[in-house]
Amino acid sequence: MKKTLKRIFYYAAHYPKNLILSIIFALTGVAGSLVVPILTGYSIDFIVGKNNVNFNSVIKTLTILCFAVISSSISQWIMARNTNTLSYKTSRDIRSDFFRKLNTVPISFIDKNSKGDFVSRATNDVEIISDALTQTFTQFFTGIVTILGTLIFMIVIDIKISLIVIVLTPLSLIAAAKITKLCRNSFSKQSEIRGELSGLTDEMIKNQSLVKAFSYESIAEEKFNNLNSSFGQTGLKATFFSSLTNPTTRFINGLIYAFVGMAGAIRVINGGISVGTLVSFLSYSNQYTKPFNEISGVVSELQNAIASAERVFKVIDAQNESDDSNLPSLSDTDGSVQFESVFFSYVPDKPLLQDISINIKHGQRIAIVGPTGCGKTTLINLLMRFYDTTSGNIFISGHDIRNINRSSLRSSFGMVLQDTWLFNGTIAENISYGKPDASIDEIISSAKAAHAHSFIKRLSDGYNTLIGENGGNLSQGQKQLLTIARIMLTNPPMLILDEATSSIDIRTEVKIQQAFEKLMKDKTSFIIAHRLSTIRNTDLILVMNNGNIIEQGNHNELIKKHGFYYNLYKSASSV
Numbered sequence: 001m002k003k004t005l006k007r008i009f010y011y012a013a014h015y016p017k018n019l020i021l022s023i024i025f026a027l028t029g030v031a032g033s034l035v036v037p038i039l040t041g042y043s044i045d046f047i048v049g050k051n052n053v054n055f056n057s058v059i060k061t062l063t064i065l066c067f068a069v070i071s072s073s074i075s076q077w078i079m080a081r082n083t084n085t086l087s088y089k090t091s092r093d094i095r096s097d098f099f100r101k102l103n104t105v106p107i108s109f110i111d112k113n114s115k116g117d118f119v120s121r122a123t124n125d126v127e128i129i130s131d132a133l134t135q136t137f138t139q140f141f142t143g144i145v146t147i148l149g150t151l152i153f154m155i156v157i158d159i160k161i162s163l164i165v166i167v168l169t170p171l172s173l174i175a176a177a178k179i180t181k182l183c184r185n186s187f188s189k190q191s192e193i194r195g196e197l198s199g200l201t202d203e204m205i206k207n208q209s210l211v212k213a214f215s216y217e218s219i220a221e222e223k224f225n226n227l228n229s230s231f232g233q234t235g236l237k238a239t240f241f242s243s244l245t246n247p248t249t250r251f252i253n254g255l256i257y258a259f260v261g262m263a264g265a266i267r268v269i270n271g272g273i274s275v276g277t278l279v280s281f282l283s284y285s286n287q288y289t290k291p292f293n294e295i296s297g298v299v300s301e302l303q304n305a306i307a308s309a310e311r312v313f314k315v316i317d318a319q320n321e322s323d324d325s326n327l328p329s330l331s332d333t334d335g336s337v338q339f340e341s342v343f344f345s346y347v348p349d350k351p352l353l354q355d356i357s358i359n360i361k362h363g364q365r366i367a368i369v370g371p372t373g374c375g376k377t378t379l380i381n382l383l384m385r386f387y388d389t390t391s392g393n394i395f396i397s398g399h400d401i402r403n404i405n406r407s408s409l410r411s412s413f414g415m416v417l418q419d420t421w422l423f424n425g426t427i428a429e430n431i432s433y434g435k436p437d438a439s440i441d442e443i444i445s446s447a448k449a450a451h452a453h454s455f456i457k458r459l460s461d462g463y464n465t466l467i468g469e470n471g472g473n474l475s476q477g478q479k480q481l482l483t484i485a486r487i488m489l490t491n492p493p494m495l496i497l498d499e500a501t502s503s504i505d506i507r508t509e510v511k512i513q514q515a516f517e518k519l520m521k522d523k524t525s526f527i528i529a530h531r532l533s534t535i536r537n538t539d540l541i542l543v544m545n546n547g548n549i550i551e552q553g554n555h556n557e558l559i560k561k562h563g564f565y566y567n568l569y570k571s572a573s574s575v
Contacts, residue, residue: 004309005302008129011090018086022137025079030145032072034153037287039065041280083137091130097316098122104320107386108346116202117195121315124194125308132298132305140298143291150288157281158273161263165256165285172252172292176299179245186238188307193231195311200224238304245299253289260285321406329408333397333493335362335524337383342392344382352378352547356392360540365525367535369568370544376528379544380496383526384410414492418499420479427456428463430482434490442489449515450485452478484512488519495525509534532569541565 012019043061046054099122102110110118154162204211204220211220264278273281337360344353353375360366368376381387382394385406394401401409414434422430431447432438443463447453455478459465467474474482487495497516513534529535536555543551543558543565551558551565558565 004306004313007313008090008094008133008305008309011093012086012133014093015086015089018082018089021082022079022086023141025075025082026137026142027145029072029075029079030142030149032068032075033146033287034149035068036065036072037280037283038153038157039068040283041274041276041278043276044279045274045276079142080138083134086137087130087133090133091126094129094312094316095122095126098126098312101316101318101320105315105318106321107381109318114195114199114203116199118315119202120195120198121308121311124198125191125312128308129305129312132301135298135301139291139294140302143295143298146291147288150284154281154284154288157277157284158264158267161260161267161281164259164263165288168252168256168259169289169292172249172256172289175248175252176245176292176295179241179248183238183241183245183303186234186241187304188310190231190234190238190304191307191311193227193234197224197227197231200227242301242303249289249292253292256289257282257285324405327403327405330396330399330404330412331408333412335364335494336360336395336397337494337524338393338395340393340395342382342394343390344378344387345390346378346387353382354547356549358542358549358552360524362524363522364540365520365527365538367527367529367538367541368544369529369532369535369541369565374544375547376544377498378547380498380526380528384413384415384496412492413494413496414487414490415496416480416484416487416498420476420483422467422474422479422482424466424468426461426464426466427459427482430467431463431485431489433486438489443485446489447482447485449488449518450481451512451515452481452485455481481512484515488515491519493523495520495523496528497525498528499530543568 039061043058043065046057046061102118151162151166154165200220200223204224211217261282264273264281267273268275268278337358339356339358342353342356343351345351356379358366368379370376378387382389383401385401388402396404396409396412423433428440428443431443435442440463444453447456447463456463456465527535527538535541539554540552541555541558542549543563545564551561551563553561559569
C-alpha cells in the first residue's frame with residue numbers, strides 16, 4: 001500500500017509548480033479559516049453586557065473577519081485549480097506510461113489478458129486514481145493542516161479543555177482505521193470484477209453479429225448478469241463499509257463537542273474564560289473534529305484508488321521484450337530463410353513445434369498447409385519474433401533473427417492476414433498506415449494494383465471517406481482489399497499471406513492473384529492457405545500436422561506420393 005501511494009505521488013512530483021502552489025494556498029486558505037473563530041469570539045465579547053457595546057471594535061473586528069474570509073475563499077479557489085491541474089496531468093502521465101507499456105510488452109502478455117480489461121485499467125482505474133489525488137489535496141492535506149492549526153489555537157486558549165479533545169480524538173481514528181481495513185479487500189475485488197465486466201462487454205459488442213448468428217444472446221446476458229450481480233454485491237459491500245466511516249466518526253466527534261461544551265460552560269460560570277472565548281473554542285472544536293470525517297472518507301476513496309493503481313501498475317511493471325536497441329538492423333536482405341532444429345511451445349508441458357528444419361532460398365514461394373492447430377501461424381509468429389523459439393535458430397539472409405533488432409526484421413515483411421484490421425480514419429490514412437509519408441499518387445497506385453480503386457471512387461468522399469472502427473460499413477472483401485493495398489504501398493522484400501483472399505469473390509480473387517504475381521516477383525513469400533487450389537504453382541509446400549513438417553515438395557511431387565497432402569487435396573476438390 002505504501003509503495004503504491006509513493007509511486008502515485010512520484011508521478012505528481014513531476015509538476016512541482018502545481019504541487020507547491022497547491023500546498024502554499026492550502027496553508028493560506030486554512031490560515032484564513034482558523035482566524036475566523038477567534039475574531040468571532042472577540043466580536044461577541046465586545047457586545048456582551050448591558051449598555052456595554054464597543055461598536056468601533058466590533059466594526060474593526062468584522063472588517064478583518066471579512067478580509068480573512070475573502071482571502072481564504074480566493075486561496076481555496078487557487079488551490080483547487082492547481083490541484084485539479086496536478087491530478088489531470090498525473091493521470092495523463094500514468095495513462096501514457098500504460099499505453100506505452102502495451103507497445104513494449106511481448107505479444108504473449110497481450111494474448112493472455114482480456115482486451116476489455118486493458119481498456120478498463122486505462123480508463124476507469126486511472127480516473128479513480130485522478131479523483132483520489134484531487135481529494136487528497138483538497139480534503140486530506142487541508143484536513144491535516146486544519147487539525148494541527150486548531151489544536152494549537154485551542155491549547156493557547158485553554159489547555160485544560162483542550163486535553164478533553166486530545167484524549168477522546170483517538171477513538172475517532174481507531175474507528176476509521178478498523179473500517180478502512182474492511183474496505184480494502186472489497187474495493188480490490190470490485191476493481192477485478194469491473195475489469196472482467198468491461199472485457200465481456202467489449203467482446204460482446206465487437207462481435208455482435210456472431211452473437212446473434214449463433215443465438216448466443218441469452219447465454220451472453222446470463223454471463224453479464226452474473227458478473228453484474230457480483231459487481232453490484234461487491235460494490236454494495238465496499239460502499240457499506242466506506243459509508244460506516246463518516247457516521248461513526250461524526251458520532252464520536254459529536255460526543256467530543258458535547259463534552260467540550262459542558263466543560264467550557266463550567267469554566268465560563270467560574271469566570272475562567274469569557275463567553276466569546278467559549279464560542280471560539282466550540283468553533284475550533286468543531287473545526288478540529290470535522291476534518292476527521294472528511295479524512296476518513298478520503299481514506300476510503302484512497303483504498304479504492306490504491307486497488308485501481310495496483311491493477312494499472314501491474315501492467316506498467318510487466319516485463320518488456322528483451323532490449324534490442326544495441327543490435328544491428330537487417331538491411332539488404334536476400335530473402336533466404338533457414339529454420340534449424342526449431343522447437344516451440346506456448347505452454348511448457350505442451351510441445352507444439354518439434355525439430356523444424358527448413359532451408360528457403362531467395363524468391364521462393366512457400367506454402368504452409370495442414371489442419372487447424374497444426375502450427376502454421378505459430379511458424380509465422382516465430383519468423384516475425386512475436387514469440388521466441390524454445391530452442392533452435394532461425395536465420396534470415398544468414399543473420400540469426402535474435403541478433404538483429406525486431407523493428408528492422410518486421411519491416412522486412414509485409415503481412416496480409418485473414419482477420420483485417422482498419423481504424424477510425426480516412427481510406428487514404430488506412431492504406432498509408434505502414435508508410436505515413438506516402439503521396440496520394442502512391443496511395444492511388446497501390447489501390448489500383450489491389451483492385452480497390454473502383455469501389456473507393458464510388459464512396460461518398462473517395463479516398464477521404466471516413467470509416468469507423470474496423471471498417472465501418474465496408475464489406476469484408478472491401479476491407480481485405482484495403483489491407484492488400486496497404487502492403488502493396490510498402491513493397492517489402494518478403495511477404496506473409498495468411499488466407500489473404502479468403503473473403504474475396506472468385507472473380508476478384510483472380511485479379512488479386514495477378515496482382516500478387518507482380519508483388520511476389522523476386523520476393524520470398526510465405527503463403528498460409530486452406531484453399532489448396534491457390535498454391536498449386538508455389539515452389540515448395542510444407543505440409544504440417546501436430547507441430548511437425550510431415551511432407552514437403554511442390555504440388556506435383558506431393559500428389560504423386562499419395563500421402564497426407566494428397567488426401568487433403570482430394571478432400572478439398574470433392575467439396
